[in-house]
Amino acid sequence: MTHDGPMDGGFLDRVYDVEDGEGAKRLYADWAESYDADLIANGYASPSRCAEALAQTGVEPAAPLLDLGCGTGLSGEAFRTAGFGVIDGTDFSAEMLEVARRKEVYRDLFLSDHEHPLPVEPGAYADMAAVGVFSPGHAPAALIDEVLARLPSGGRFVFTLNDHALRDPSYEGRINELCDAGGAQCLFRERGPHLPKIDLQSTVYVLRKG
Numbered sequence: 001m002t003h004d005g006p007m008d009g010g011f012l013d014r015v016y017d018v019e020d021g022e023g024a025k026r027l028y029a030d031w032a033e034s035y036d037a038d039l040i041a042n043g044y045a046s047p048s049r050c051a052e053a054l055a056q057t058g059v060e061p062a063a064p065l066l067d068l069g070c071g072t073g074l075s076g077e078a079f080r081t082a083g084f085g086v087i088d089g090t091d092f093s094a095e096m097l098e099v100a101r102r103k104e105v106y107r108d109l110f111l112s113d114h115e116h117p118l119p120v121e122p123g124a125y126a127d128m129a130a131v132g133v134f135s136p137g138h139a140p141a142a143l144i145d146e147v148l149a150r151l152p153s154g155g156r157f158v159f160t161l162n163d164h165a166l167r168d169p170s171y172e173g174r175i176n177e178l179c180d181a182g183g184a185q186c187l188f189r190e191r192g193p194h195l196p197k198i199d200l201q202s203t204v205y206v207l208r209k210g
Helices: 012-018 021-041 046-056 074-081 095-102 142-150 169-180
Strands: 065-068 087-091 107-109 125-135 156-162 184-195 202-208
Touching: 021 074, 021 095, 046 125, 046 156, 046 184, 046 202, 065 074, 074 087, 074 125, 087 095, 095 107, 107 125, 107 142, 125 142, 142 156, 142 169, 142 202, 156 184, 169 184
Parallel strands: 065 087, 065 125, 087 107, 125 156
Antiparallel strands: 156 202, 184 202
16 A cells, blocks of 8 residues: 555556545555565665654554555565564555565554555554555545544654655645644654655654644
């Protein structure tokens, strides 16, 4: 479910043209086996940046972490490398989850629905992550509220907004509204490389639930 990529005339070119959940499912089903190679070839940097940012905020690395939209598990590998020991993943693509399962970095993997991406009870996870998930037409800004509603007080949410998402004011607007109202505190915000081979950047955020 990680939605970011360069323009290569193939899957990475088509991903931003997907307009509905069924189209996204078809795209990711076909892309699953070559997804890692495509992103790694372009220097995919956001997973390690998110993992390192979350670790720096003083979270308990043994506490359960949900990797939302985990795709093939590139983000899970980064969180494991950063010292997180209990990682679950969810995604709406069964084919992407099958690739993630082979990596053996997740405690549990489960299928979600594109319309309901968070099939978990409040408090089930101490922290959550959404690496490369937010993008117009894929995951709206309202998902930030849904994540925070399921975190305990003090729980962290690490996520990225790439250049495409940052062109849509609803994302940063919602972050600012939440922080201004006391619903969240922004512990970390840093712009940096996302897919450096095509000069695509992202901003990594860590929000702490108020």
